[in-house]
Amino acid sequence: MSTAGAPGVQARGVGVRLDGREVLRDVSVTAAAGSWLAVIGANGAGKSTLLRAITGLLPYSGEVLLHGRPADRLKPRERARLVAYAPQSPELPGDTSVYDYALLGRSPYIRHFGRETRHDRAVTESVLERLDLARFARRRLGRLSGGERQRVVLARALVQQAPVLILDEPTTALDLGHQQQVLELVDRLRLADSLTVITTLHDLTLAAQYADSMLLMSDGRAAASGPVGEVLTEEAVAAHFGARVRVAEGEDGRPHLFLLRP
Numbered sequence: 112m113s114t115a116g117a118p119g120v121q122a123r124g125v126g127v128r129l130d131g132r133e134v135l136r137d138v139s140v141t142a143a144a145g146s147w148l149a150v151i152g153a154n155g156a157g158k159s160t161l162l163r164a165i166t167g168l169l170p171y172s173g174e175v176l177l178h179g180r181p182a183d184r185l186k187p188r189e190r191a192r193l194v195a196y197a198p199q200s201p202e203l204p205g206d207t208s209v210y211d212y213a214l215l216g217r218s219p220y221i222r223h224f225g226r227e228t229r230h231d232r233a234v235t236e237s238v239l240e241r242l243d244l245a246r247f248a249r250r251r252l253g254r255l256s257g258g259e260r261q262r263v264v265l266a267r268a269l270v271q272q273a274p275v276l277i278l279d280e281p282t283t284a285l286d287l288g289h290q291q292q293v294l295e296l297v298d299r300l301r302l303a304d305s306l307t308v309i310t311t312l313h314d315l316t317l318a319a320q321y322a323d324s325m326l327l328m329s330d331g332r333a334a335a336s337g338p339v340g341e342v343l344t345e346e347a348v349a350a351h352f353g354a355r356v357r358v359a360e361g362e363d364g365r366p367h368l369f370l371l372r373p
């Protein structure tokens with residue numbers, strides 16, 4: 112699938128109503144193919160809802176294009192080959208093994224009533240290895256810690272090998288080492304395969320370290336979007352998170368946030 116020059120994901124005027132409530136209003140954003148977009152915002156701002164709309168899991172008004180194709184007109188298999196999504200806290204089948212759950216990511220490539228191929232198994236094993244999960248391969252999901260479960264959800268999404276990768280808070284339950292491991296792996300895959308990555312991350316410094324661009328959501332709307340340094344300002348954090356911070360440039364040239372006690 113050629114991605115050169117094309118936007119990976121485009122949302123234009125996206126709106127979502129849930130239970131009669133307007134949860135998203137007129138949100139427009141573009142993530143260039145091969146780039147990393149961080150969606151940030153306070154609790155309840157609409158980040159997860161936007162991710163679910165982009166993934167095609169929610170009915171929306173407006174337009175979402177995945178590699179130029181309208182997301183709501185894709186057949187499920189087509190969509191699954193184009194976009195992989197790791198939700199924030201999915202319901203997991205407790206009796207399924209780590210390996211079998213991760214292998215589900217290969218479903219869009221396995222023919223109906225067909226079996227997985229050697230390649231499907233090799234991809235699955237490689238992802239489990241890289242996420243430090245190989246030793247848990249036979250363990251049931253119900254017998255994992257929170258952070259291990261979170262890595263398994265990410266594994267399933269990576270096993271899907273879709274060019275658009277959407278991750279809702281992929282690091283919340285992870286210790287520092289695993290946070291770094293997961294984000295570095297995602298970044299390596301992004302660079303190697305030109306993946307378009309969209310994440311929500313509450314740790315704004317972490318988000319700033321990895322993202323090329325940011326979308327700041329507030330009350331269901333896009334409050335700001337653009338290069339990380341332009342969106343992540345002390346004023347914006349005060350206005351939209353109610354937090355006092357100092358934003359300083361780190362050694363990597365990216366903004367680092369320090370919480371200031373009132």
Ligand SMILES: Nc1ncnc2c1ncn2[C@@H]1O[C@H](COP(=O)(O)OP(=O)(O)OP(=O)(O)O)[C@@H](O)[C@H]1O
Pocket residue numbers: 129130132134152153154155156157158159160161
């Ligand atoms: N089914 C629903 N019906 C009505 N309102 C909903 C429904 N699901 C979510 N909402 C509301 O939509 C708003 C946006 O929710 P969303 O989960 O997208 O926020 P978020 O920015 O991801 O928040 P968080 O940082 O807490 O995960 C919230 O106010 C939430 O209460």
